[in-house]
Amino acid sequence: MAPPDHSLVRLLAGWLPRQRWFGGKDGPIDELSIGTATELRTGDPGLHHLILDVRQNGATDRYQVLLGVRRDLPERLESHLIGRLAGGRGIAGHVYDAAYDPELTGPLLTSMANETLVGPLRFRRAPGTGIRTDLEGVPIGVEQSNTSLVFGDAYICKLFRRLSPGINPDLEVNLALSREGCAHIPAVYGWIELEPGAGIAWDGTGDEPVTLALLSEFLRTATDGWQLALTSVRDWFAQPALPMTGPAPGPAPAPTARDAGAAGGDFAAEAERLGAATAQVHRDLAAAFGVAQAPAAELREAVFAMHEHLDQVSAAVPEIRPHARAIRAVFDQVAAEARTLPVQRVHGDYHLGQVLRTDAGWVLLDFEGEPARTPAERRAPAHPLRDVAGMLRSFEYAARFLLARDGDLHPDTAEALETRARAWAERNREAFCAGYAAAGGPDPAEHAALVRAFEFDKAVYEIRYEARNRPSWLPVPLRSLARLAPG
Incomplete structure (x- = not known):
C-alpha cells in the first residue's frame, strides 16, 4: 500500500x-x-x-x-x-x-x-x-x-x-x-x-x-448473564403485590431477599452456580500461573493506590464526593488489618456481561482486564476476591439498571422499586458468595472488609468510566453507593 x-x-x-x-x-x-x-x-x-x-x-x-x-x-x-x-x-x-x-x-x-x-x-x-x-x-x-x-x-x-x-x-x-x-x-x-x-x-x-x-x-445457544439477570429483575419489579413476611394485621413490610426468591424468574440458583464456576476457574488459573504470597506492605500499597484513585475521580466527578468519607473508612480498615495474602492471576473485569449460560453450565469470557487499566495492572496477580467483588457490583448494577433507564419516575414509585432492587441484589449476592465458598473459593464472609474495599474501588472505577463514556448510566453506580456508602 x-x-x-x-x-x-x-x-x-x-x-x-x-x-x-x-x-x-x-x-x-x-x-x-x-x-x-x-x-x-x-x-x-x-x-x-x-x-x-x-x-x-x-x-x-x-x-x-x-x-x-x-x-x-x-x-x-x-x-x-x-x-x-x-x-x-x-x-x-x-x-x-x-x-x-x-x-x-x-x-x-x-x-x-x-x-x-x-x-x-x-x-x-x-x-x-x-x-x-x-x-x-x-x-x-x-x-x-x-x-x-x-x-x-x-x-x-x-x-x-x-x-x-x-x-x-x-x-x-x-x-x-x-x-x-x-x-x-x-x-x-x-x-x-x-x-x-x-x-x-x-x-x-x-x-x-x-x-x-x-x-x-x-x-450459539448460550444466554448472556446480564440479560438473564435483567429478566429476573424485570419479573420481580412486575409483581403486583408482595408476599407478606411479617405479622398481620398492619402495613405490609418492605420486601426482603426472601420475597425476591418467591418471585417468578428467580435468579438465585443461577447466581449460586455462577459462584461455583468462578471458584473452579480461579483454581485453574492458580494451577496455570501459580500462587504467590503478597506481604502486608503490598496490601497497604494497594490501599494507598485506591485512595489516589478515589482522589482523581472525586476531582473529576463531583457526584461521588458525598460517599468519599465512607469509602475511605473501609480502605483504612483494610490497611490497618493488613496481613500476608495469597495472590494469583484473576479475570480482572468480572461482571454479568462477561459470562454466558450454556446448556452445560456457565462460561467465562473476556480475560482482557479493565479497559482503563495499564497492561501491567491487567496482568498483575490479585486476590481472587477482587473478581468476587466485581460480580457483586454487577448484581448491584443489574438491580438498578431499569430504574436508571426508565428515567423520571414518581418519587413513591422510585422508592418502592429501589427497595425491591435492594432485595434482589441482596439475595443474589448471598447466593453467589455461597456457591463460591462451597466450591472451594475463599469465603467472602470471612474477608468482609477486603471484599467491601474491592467493591468500593470497583465502584469508583465504574463512576469514572460512566462519566467519560456513558453519562446516562452514571446514576446506576451512584444509587448503589447511596446504600453501601451513605454520605
Whole structure:
C-alpha cells in the first residue's frame, strides 16, 4: 500500500472520536498518524490493515482499523463510511470500517487457517485445531470496547481496537486455561498478531508480538448473564403485590431477599452456580500461573493506590464526593488489618456481561482486564476476591439498571422499586458468595472488609468510566453507593 496522504489522516481524525471503542472521548486529539499500513486484499473492494498512533495530552494510544475501499459504496455500508478520497499518493474511493463488510472479513478465517504472514501481520491457528474458511463475519450489535465478529454458528473473532503492548491477556489466559482443561471457557481456534520490530516503538514488549485479534468458539445457544439477570429483575419489579413476611394485621413490610426468591424468574440458583464456576476457574488459573504470597506492605500499597484513585475521580466527578468519607473508612480498615495474602492471576473485569449460560453450565469470557487499566495492572496477580467483588457490583448494577433507564419516575414509585432492587441484589449476592465458598473459593464472609474495599474501588472505577463514556448510566453506580456508602 502506498503511504496514505494527509487527507486520509484528517478523515480518520474526524471519524475516530465518534466510535464507541475510542478511549479518548474526554479530550481532543493532538496528533494522529498511521503507524503501520498493510494491504490485505487488492482490487475493489480492497482491504487495508491500519494501526493508528493517537496522541492526546502527552500520551500515545494505538488503535486497530480494518479499512475497506470501494469505488461505489453499497447502502448497507453507508453508516460505516469514514470518507471519500480522490487518490493522489494514497488510495482512491470510499473508505469505511471494513469490520462491517462480510465480503472482507471472511478472508480473515482463511489467513488464520493457513497461518499466513502478510508484512508485519502473522495469522495463527491454535495447535490441534482446524478452521472453516467458508464463513463470513458479521459484527455483534452491542456496545463493546472492542469489535466482535460472528462467523456462522462456529466462531467469534474479537478485534482488539485499542491495542496493548505484548500478548493480550485474553489470549494468554484462554490458552493457559485450555491447557488446564478448564470446562468454563470457550475453545480457542486462532489469533492475529503484529510481529516484533514492526516499526512501532511499543514500551515493555521486548520480543513479544502484539495481539490484534482472538478467534474463539461461538456458543450459539448460550444466554448472556446480564440479560438473564435483567429478566429476573424485570419479573420481580412486575409483581403486583408482595408476599407478606411479617405479622398481620398492619402495613405490609418492605420486601426482603426472601420475597425476591418467591418471585417468578428467580435468579438465585443461577447466581449460586455462577459462584461455583468462578471458584473452579480461579483454581485453574492458580494451577496455570501459580500462587504467590503478597506481604502486608503490598496490601497497604494497594490501599494507598485506591485512595489516589478515589482522589482523581472525586476531582473529576463531583457526584461521588458525598460517599468519599465512607469509602475511605473501609480502605483504612483494610490497611490497618493488613496481613500476608495469597495472590494469583484473576479475570480482572468480572461482571454479568462477561459470562454466558450454556446448556452445560456457565462460561467465562473476556480475560482482557479493565479497559482503563495499564497492561501491567491487567496482568498483575490479585486476590481472587477482587473478581468476587466485581460480580457483586454487577448484581448491584443489574438491580438498578431499569430504574436508571426508565428515567423520571414518581418519587413513591422510585422508592418502592429501589427497595425491591435492594432485595434482589441482596439475595443474589448471598447466593453467589455461597456457591463460591462451597466450591472451594475463599469465603467472602470471612474477608468482609477486603471484599467491601474491592467493591468500593470497583465502584469508583465504574463512576469514572460512566462519566467519560456513558453519562446516562452514571446514576446506576451512584444509587448503589447511596446504600453501601451513605454520605
